[in-house]
Amino acid sequence: MIMSSGTHSTPGTPAPDPGLIDRLRAGLPADALLTDPDVTASYANDMASFCAAGTPAVVVLPRTVEQVQHVMRTATELRVPVVPQGARTGLSGAANASDGCVVLSLVKMDRIIEISPVDRIAVVEPGVVNAALSRAVGEHGLYYPPDPSSWETCTIGGNIGTASGGLCCVKYGVTAEYVLGLDVVLADGRLMSTGRRTAKGVAGYDLTRLFVGSEGSLGIVVRAILALKPQPPQQLVLAAEFGSTAAACDAVCRIMEGGHGPSLLELMDRTTIRAVNALAHMGLPETTEALLLAAFDTPDPAADLVAVGALCEAAGATQVVPAEDAAESELLLQARRLSLTALEAVKGTTMIDDVCVPRSRLADMLDGTERIADKYGLTIGVCAHAGDGNTHPTVCFDAADPDESRRARESFDEIMALGLELGGTITGEHGVGVLKKEWLARELGPVGLEMQRAVKAAFDPHHLLNPGKLF
Incomplete structure (x- = not known):
């Protein structure tokens, strides 16, 4: 990455406002300020398709809370929009730049400040990568459960901004359930602390939860207190093949109704299986219509797999294969983790939907x-966190084909409409961003939308923080 403290422009690209640059430079080190348009353009968008992105005036990479405060004070005084970013692995356009904005990239604030085995918490900066935190707490016999598919590159700040989930949500829950407290720089540069580091606490409104999933529209998270769990036993995985997605979804319902607590319950349809085989030559069964993966990290996972295997057979599984050890289990999970990458390789571009429905309507969603x-x-x-009803229908298309692109967008919208008809939500873990603004309004209704806008106005009266996102 090239870092520049000078101003450059290319034909058709407006030069940054020198007044803004000078004001920012007064409180930032030279290497924290990027103005070369060839460099700043690389920060314009996240990984979502069909999401408009503007041209940022400048990119700032702060390393301290004080530097973030300086940026926000400057932005408020000059009425310049600010777009916070993490690793830009998001799938809804929530990190996309707007024209003339300050992109505030928090990836350099990447310290793990504290790990407390007694209090079972970690205190981290927003740029800490999810996988790095997981490995660090693992050295203390602890476990940070939220594990998005991009966990090797996504940041905790981004996870908080979009309320991320992951493969283990069926047992351990999503990011919101692990954020105990936050330090947040508000739009005017003031620093506010929310929440606590105690195991219990109900003092006042739960502002911590309010910030989780707010996509950087209410304030800039600069520190997080995260709850940890004891490291569970090594999990074992079972793979069950089904002749129909309906039978696989019936197995999911039987498992959950039976009171079982899998650490993972994932589904891959025929299209996804074939895509994974084409990419990685894993030898998955292409004759099956659906593959269900169930895992347990209990003291006796083998016994749990036997019980769940019987339920799968009762639901019509054509074959049930329990892994014998951790290596076999990891091989099966690798296939699931490759799903989105493999589907992208089918046509070169994907739109990844994120519709979550009640488990009882999962088969209706897939059909x-x-x-x-x-x-x-x-x-x-379709790959899905089947245990919590969160489906990821992935539309594969050729972005260079206008007609195919149009059909992709229309199909994406119909999938979201279907999710709402089934009593679900337009996003289980990816967020709203630019991609689903219209659909958020439909889901919330006019009164709900009005109240959410009122909350936004209370925290950000000049609408400077991540404008154009959510609503």
Whole structure:
């Protein structure tokens, strides 16, 4: 990455406001300020398709809370929008720049400040990578459960901003359940602390939860107190093949109704299985319509797999294969982790939906998605956190084909409409960003939307923080 403290411009690209640059430079080290348009352009967007992105005036990479405060004070005084960013692995356009904005990239604030085995907490800066935190707390016999698919690169700040989930949510829950407290720089540069580091605490409104999932629209998270759990035993995984997605979803319902507590319950449809095989030659069973992966990290996981295997067979599984050891288990999980990458390779571009429905309607969601794929003549693979009803229908298309791109967008919208019809939500863990603004309004209704806008106005009266996102 090239870092520049000078101002440069290319034809058609407006030069940054020198007044803004001078004011920012007064409180920042030279290497924290990027103004070369070829460099700043690389910070314009996250990984979402069909999401507009503007041209930032400048990119700032602070290393301290005081530097973040300086940026926000300057932005408020000059009425310049600020777009906070992490690793930009998001899938909704929430980190996309707006024209003339300050992109505030927090990746350099990457310290793990404290790990307390007694209090079972970690105190971290927002730029800490999820996997780095997981490994660090693991050295203390502790476990930070939220594990998005991009966990090797995504940051804790980004996870908090989008309320991320992951493969283990069915047992351990999502990011919101692990954020105990936050330090937040508000739009005017003031520093506010929310929450606590204690195991219990109900003093006042829960502002901590309010910031989780707010996509940088209310303030800049500069420190987080995260709850940890004891490291669980090594999990074992079972793979079950089904002749229909309906049978696989029936197995999911039987497992949950039976009171079992899998650490993971994931589903891959036929399209996804074939895509993974094409990419990684893993030898997954392409004749099956759905592959269900169940894992347990209990003291006796083998016994749990036997019980769940019987439920899968009762639901119509054609084959049930329990892993014998951790290595076999990891091989099965690798196939699931490759799903989105493999589907992207089908056509080169994907739109990844994030519809979550009640578990009892999971089969309706998958069957409906297949009908939508047929209607639009598109490849749409579905992988899902089946245990909590969170599906990821992934529309594969050629971005260079205007007609195919149009059909991709229309199919994406129909999938979201289907999710709402089934009593679900438009996003289980990816957030709203730019991609789903219209759909958020539909889900919330006019009164809900009005109240959310009122909250936004209370924290950010000049609407400087991540403008154009959410609503």
